[in-house]
Amino acid sequence: MHDYKVKEVPAIERLPKRQRHQQLSKLIEENPFITDRELTRLLKVSIQTIRLDRLELAIPELRERLKLMAERSYDSVRSLPLHEVIGDIVDLQLDRSGISMFEIMHEHVFSRTGIARGHHVxxxxxxxxxxVIDDEIALTATADIRFIRSVKLGEKCIAKAYVRSISGEKSKAKVEVFTYVGEEMVFQGNFVIYRSAGEHIDEGGIERADRH
Amino acid sequence: MHDYKVKEVPAIERLPKRQRHQQLSKLIEENPFITDRELTRLLKVSIQTIRLDRLELAIPELRERLKLMAERSYDSVRSLPLHEVIGDIVDLQLDRSGISMFEIMHEHVFSRTGIARGHHVxxxxxxxxxxVIDDEIALTATADIRFIRSVKLGEKCIAKAYVRSISGEKSKAKVEVFTYVGEEMVFQGNFVIYRSAGEHIDEGGIERADRH
DNA sequence: TACTGATTTAGTACCAGGTTATAATAGCTG
DNA sequence: CAGCTATTATAACCTGGTACTAAATCAGTA
Structure with missing residues (x-):
């Protein structure tokens, strides 16, 4: 039984599936939180096809993906129940103070000078x-900042934040941040942070907020 | 209907449940990957009790926990774009003005609110x-910024920068930046930029911080 | 034309890890 | 004893899948 014949022909019109596979990979990479059902809508194929595709591409199911992501982050996280932070938080006293560490890597500097771009600091x-603001929602309102000296590749920035006032205005907090490299202060900033002040914003998304 | 009488009595022997709650919280905090079934083994109570406890303590189920963790890490992984200028420069007149465009994508927002993180703006x-500074080296010295309104997922930010002063101080330039979404101003900042001003600041041997 | 094979779709059974609701039981306590 | 809390049990249902079987669709080719 000569089974082969596909190989001999260049298989020009085998594209559709390949294309879909590419798209599928891309979609899932862009949004790992997507379900198969949502993918059927985007790719216009049946859910079985999606699943066969995932099987072929060895892409795990949603829950596995989330679990993997959770595991990965769990390793590096020091059990903060918190928001997203640039740099590693090494100490945190909500509504009081916090410390984070951030090492300047290649990707943070001007390649020609080795000096960190201001926005990373x-x-x-x-x-x-x-x-450091203990609230459901905290957004930067204003900031007054000073780059005292430039930070260079490889330096470790230790940022220390102090909550200066929660008084009076309930919806705003003032936070001072000082960033050091070693003994030397390299950055200083005064932030005014908007806070939700105990209010509850429900997006119908993930949490089940109400439940009583 | 006075619902409370537990309060009146010191409730000395109400401990077991409280203790279990404490233990439960701790166990889940230590290992968010634990299932209710595993918890029954550790706490020697029925699975219903575990679930009632989680309900009371507002601890979400395993899958929700993992999803939350995944979201947190997903957000922070995508920290800041690593390269050169953030946003697309659409117009640039050195030492005069510049315009850049930046679209807020998933990776720039708090996933729960869809509001862009301040540092991206x-x-x-x-x-x-x-x-916009026409110099070999240009570094941010200070900045005074105001987030006028929060920017949301999908919005296109148009930033316009104007160089206000090169006078007097040769080594500093003042740059004003206004960022708009449509007609609406969402951000405003006054930057003081250090410039090399013909002088040669020897930083790691190479010059010119940016551009191209 | 009929056969072959890949691709796609459909349908069923089953699973983990839950939620929700309802009821029964145990244990104390006034 | 009634009345209460706490606990356990039971059953129906949900999401987002896996695993498997089978049928439908299309393309090429012998």
Whole structure:
């Protein structure tokens, strides 16, 4: 039984499936939270096809994907129940103070000078200022910042944030952040952070917020 | 109907449940990957009790926990774009003005609210402010910024930078940046940018911070 | 034309890890 | 004893799948 014949012909019109596979991979990579059912809508094929595709491409099911992501992050996370932060939080006292560490890598510097781009240093400080606020929603309102000296490739930035006032205005908090490399202060910022002040914003998304 | 009488009595022997709650919280915090069934083994109570406990303590089920963790990590993994200018420069007149465009994507927002993280909006403005300075080295010295309204997923931010002063101080330039979504101003910042001003700042041997 | 084989769709049974609701039981306590 | 809480049991249902079988569709080719 001469089984082969597909190989001999260049198989020009075998594209549709390949294309779909590419699209599928891309879609899932872009949004790992997508279900097969949602994918059927996007790719216009049956759910079985989606599943066969995932099987062929060795893409695990939604739950496995989320579990893998959770595991990966769990390893590197020091059990903060928190928001997203640039830099590693090494200490955090909500509504009081916080410390994060951020090492300047290649991708953070101007390649020609090895000097860190300002917004990375800012991002560390900003996300720490947001993280230290103990509230459901915290957004930066204003910031007054000073880059005291430039930070270079390989340096470790230690940012220390202090919540200065929660008084009076309930919906705003003032946070001071100082970033050091060693003993030396390299950045200083005064942030005003909007906070939800105990209000509950329900997006119908993930949480089940109400439940009583 | 006075619902409370537990309060009146010191409730000395109400401990077992409280204790279990404490243990439960701790166990789940230590290992968020644990299932209810495994918890029954550890706490020696029925699975219903575990679930009632989680209900009371507002601890979501395993899958929700993993999803939350995955979301947190997914957000932070995609921190800041690593390269050069953030946003697309659509117009640039060195030492005068510049315009860049930056679309807020999934990776720029808090997943729960769809609101962009401040440092991305800042990053666009900052990198534009640096780009507009016609010098070998340009670094942010200070910035005074205001987030006028929050920017949301899908919105296109148009940042316009104007170089306000090169006078007097040769080594500093003042740059104003306004960021708009449509007609609406969403961010405003005053940047002071250090520039090499013909002088040669020897940083790691190479010059020119940016551009191209 | 009929056969072959890949692809796609459909349908069923089953699973984990739950939620929701309802009821029964145990244990104390006034 | 009634009345209460806490616990356990039972059953129906849900999501987002896996595993398997089978049928339908299309393309090529002998």
């Amino acid at each position: 800012f991002a560390q400080a900003n996300s720490l200022a947001v993280a | 800042f990053a666009q403005a900052n990198s534009l402010a640096v780009a």
